[in-house]
Amino acid sequence: MKKNHIKSKTLLFILSIVSGIIIILSFVLDFSVNPLNYAAGYVLTPLQSGINQVGGWLSGKMDYFEDNLNLVAENEQLQAQVDELTVENTQLLQDREELNSLRDLYALDHKYESYEKVGARVISRENAGNWFSMFTIDKGSDDGLEVDMNVLAGAGLAGIITEVGPNYSRVRAIIDDYSNVSAEISETHDTCIIAGDLSLIDDGYINLVKLDDPDSKVKVGDTVVTSNISDKFLPGILIGYVTEIHTDSNNLTRSGYVSPVVDFKSIKEVLVIKNLKQNTSE
Incomplete structure (x- = not known):
C-alpha cells in the first residue's frame, strides 16, 4: 500500500510539473x-x-x-x-x-479539219528514260486504225503507227533513232529530212539534214512541215522550227537542228489521222 501511495504521489508530481510547463509556455508565447x-x-x-x-x-x-x-x-x-x-x-x-x-x-x-481523226490515250511507253520515242495507245483495228497512220499531239506531228492490234497500236515518235520524215521549209519550200536522234532531244532538238537550199535562204525561226513527197506522212503537218542552220562540207546541202512543237516527255492524249498517205495520193 505504501509503495502504491508513493507511486501515486510521484505521478501526481510529474503531471503537476508538465501542467505548469504548459501554462508557462502558454503565457510566454501568448x-x-x-x-x-x-x-x-x-x-x-x-x-x-x-x-x-x-x-x-x-x-x-x-x-x-x-x-x-x-x-x-x-x-x-x-x-x-x-x-x-x-x-x-x-x-x-x-x-x-x-x-x-x-x-x-x-x-x-x-x-487539220480536212482529215478524219480519232482521239486516243497513251497507255505505255516502251523505251527507257524520260522520252516517248516508242509508245502504245488504247485504240486499234477495232477503231479503224491501220499501220502508217499519222499521229498528232501537242501542236503538231508526234509520230506514225507501226503496229496495230484489236485494241491497241504502237507508235514510233519522230524523235526515235529509226525515224526519218521527209519535210520542207514552209517559207522557201526547200526539202529536207528530219532524222530522229535521242542523243539530241535532251537539248530539245531534232536533226535537220540534207536540206536542198542552194541560195541559203533558210534561216533560224523558219517553219518545218511534212513534205508532199513523203510516202507515209501527210503533207503540211507542223513539225517544228529551225533553231540552227549551217552549210555542209560538200557545199551542196545544209544541215541544222529543229525544235519540235511536241513535248515528247509528257504525251498523254493523241489524235490519229485515219487518212493514209497512200490513199490520198491516188
Whole structure:
C-alpha cells in the first residue's frame, strides 16, 4: 500500500510539473489557442504546405499534358486537312493538264479539219528514260486504225503507227533513232529530212539534214512541215522550227537542228489521222 501511495504521489508530481510547463509556455508565447493545438500546428503546417506545393506541381503537370494532348489532336486534324488539300490540289493540276492537252487536240482537230481523226490515250511507253520515242495507245483495228497512220499531239506531228492490234497500236515518235520524215521549209519550200536522234532531244532538238537550199535562204525561226513527197506522212503537218542552220562540207546541202512543237516527255492524249498517205495520193 505504501509503495502504491508513493507511486501515486510521484505521478501526481510529474503531471503537476508538465501542467505548469504548459501554462508557462502558454503565457510566454501568448497563445490564444490550446498549447496542444499549437504543437499540432507546428508539426502539421509545414506538412500541409508541402502537400499543397506537390498538389500545385501535379496540377501544373496535368494542365501541361492536357495542353499537349490538345495540341497533338489539333495537329492531327490540321495534317488531315493539309493531306486533303494536297490531294485536291494534285487532282486540280491533273485536271488542268488534261484540259490543256484536250485544248491542244481541239486546236489540232480544227487545224487539220480536212482529215478524219480519232482521239486516243497513251497507255505505255516502251523505251527507257524520260522520252516517248516508242509508245502504245488504247485504240486499234477495232477503231479503224491501220499501220502508217499519222499521229498528232501537242501542236503538231508526234509520230506514225507501226503496229496495230484489236485494241491497241504502237507508235514510233519522230524523235526515235529509226525515224526519218521527209519535210520542207514552209517559207522557201526547200526539202529536207528530219532524222530522229535521242542523243539530241535532251537539248530539245531534232536533226535537220540534207536540206536542198542552194541560195541559203533558210534561216533560224523558219517553219518545218511534212513534205508532199513523203510516202507515209501527210503533207503540211507542223513539225517544228529551225533553231540552227549551217552549210555542209560538200557545199551542196545544209544541215541544222529543229525544235519540235511536241513535248515528247509528257504525251498523254493523241489524235490519229485515219487518212493514209497512200490513199490520198491516188
